[in-house]
Amino acid sequence: MHENHEDNEQEWPELTAMKGHVDEITIPSEVKLAVANGMSLGRKRKRRRMMARITTFSACLLVLASVASVRFSPVVAAYVGDIPGLRSLVQLINSDKGLTLALENNYMQPVGLSDEHDGIKLTVDGFLADESRVIVFYTLYNMDGRKQAVNLQEVKLMNNEETSVAFGSSYFNEDWESKQGTIDFNIHEGADIPDTLDLELKVGKDRETAGNGPVWKYVIPVDKSKFEGLKETYDINETVSIEGQCITFGTMTVYPTRIGLEVTYDPSNTKELFAFDDIRIEDEQGETFGTINNGISATLIDENRQVLYFQSNYFRQPNQLYLRANSIRALDKSKLEVLVDLDRKELLSQPDDRLTFDQAGITQKDGHNTLTFHLKNDDPLDENRTYSLFENSYSDATGQLYDSNGSGGTSDGNVYQYIKKADYQSPLKLTISDYPSRIHGDINLRIK
Structure with a gap:
């Protein structure tokens, strides 16, 4: 990812200021909090666990928005070279x-609309769209x-x-x-x-700063003929068992911008299944298309069903x-609760001894009341991975x-849970x- 770093700085100077502020893989807690504060969900979720996952996944938007030292194919370069603003985007x-x-197949819809307030201009350069995204x-x-x-x-x-x-956010306290x-x-x-697309947004360091500020407005025309009917559907409908835990893979829909796969977890499973480490779609050439x-x-x-999204191979056929x-x-569902005694500053229950609680108790971090935990984890699968361990709600x-008020983690194993100011009765x-505990087994299903 970091080859030809100097050449890219000369070729795309407008992105130079964005480099180095966020590590490509390790996401610090303050960044995760910024992204969590920037997330907005159009409808309420029945389980806050999924809301926490979506926030974490969306933090990767910020990572990508900070990476300028990459190359793209000559086909894409030729296509976007004539569209202002899109070459570096x-x-x-x-x-x-x-x-x-999708870009290689002329799928981008250029826009070029701008709005300006208080010395800040925002230009919508273009968009990719299909029936799902x-x-x-x-x-x-x-x-x-x-x-x-x-x-x-x-x-x-x-x-x-x-x-x-979902959208990224960033903190650049310097000239830009x-x-x-x-x-x-x-x-x-x-x-x-x-x-x-009648898009409205505000711009500011945080929601409070932007709250009373102007609204940026855009009416973006959409050429729906570019994507209507462009999808392929596969009914997999197969159940697998991994260490006694049953998972059913249902309908898979392939769109130009992503693949959606319906996954159902058996309610009688004894374990809570959080996430696949390496689930992917693979073709006959061995090329893989991983998760978004x-x-x-x-x-x-619903409580036991979700749709997982993968990178799309629609144009590969x-x-x-x-x-x-x-993996x-x-x-184990019996180990999901963590009890924190705030008076004695210790954990009364936790999944295992890898999770410990900071003896400082409730402290101030980034302007928030914070519970600090430490997660000892040397699993190679978690190299450079950070964890937001807890659901949004607590009691x-x-x-x-x-x-x-959000959560975050660092690459050294610290995990932060930001809580409200209140007169709590211990334990929380x-x-x-x-x-970072796992079940292992080989899933290998023929789709097509």
Whole structure:
């Protein structure tokens, strides 16, 4: 990923300022919190565990928005070279094979609409769309050279409420001329994309700063003829058992921008299955298309069903397709609760002795009341991975429910849970939403 670093800085100077501020793989806690604060879901989820997962997945948007030292194919370069603003923007999706293939097949719809307020201009450069997803590419310009952090806030489509949205955010406390990024709209099943995208958003360091500020507005025309009917559906309907845990793979739908795979977890499973480590779709040539890591990676259907999203091979048209996986992060359902005694500053229950609690108790970090945990983890599968361990909701000994102010983690194993200021009765009860324990087995299903 980092080859030809100096050449790229000369070729795309507008992205140079974006480099180095965020590590490509390790996401610090303050970044995760910024992304969590920037996330907006179009409808409420039945389980807050999925909401936490979606927030974590969406943090990868920020990572991609900071990576400028990549190359894209000559085909893509030739296509976007004539569209202002898109040449460098294409790097934001370079790690997604499906989106790169979409560009190679003339799938981008250029826009070029701008709005400006208080010395900040935002240009919508173009978008990719199909019946399930819209990815908007934008550029922010610092017109008067002000020194401040600027992030997108309150992003929404005014004429389509049946969407969820993910977008990155960043903290650049120095001179900057332009920033580029993507907004990923997830279209709920059965909802139609309108003839125009009536996009509204605010710009500011945080929601409070942007709250009373102006609204950036765009009416973006959509050529639906470019994507209507472009999908392929496969009914897999097969159940596998991994260490006694049953998983059923249902319908898989291949769109130009992504693949959606319905997955059902047996309610009688003794373990909570958090996430697949390496699930992928593979063709007869051995080329793999992994899960989406720069946008929304999953949506919840109900308590035991979800749709996983993969990079799309729609424009490849393979002769054979296989679904493969080898390990799944999972934990006994009896070990999901973590009890924190705030008076004695210790854990009364935890999944295992790898998770410990900071003896400082409730501290201040990044302006938040914070519980700090440490997770000892030397599994090679988790190299450079950070964990947001807990669901958004928690309770105290009285049964009072609270919503957390976010969570985060660092590569050295520290895990932060940001909690509200309150007169808690110990112990606090938190629920695990992801953990580095696993079940292993070979999944190998023929799809096509």
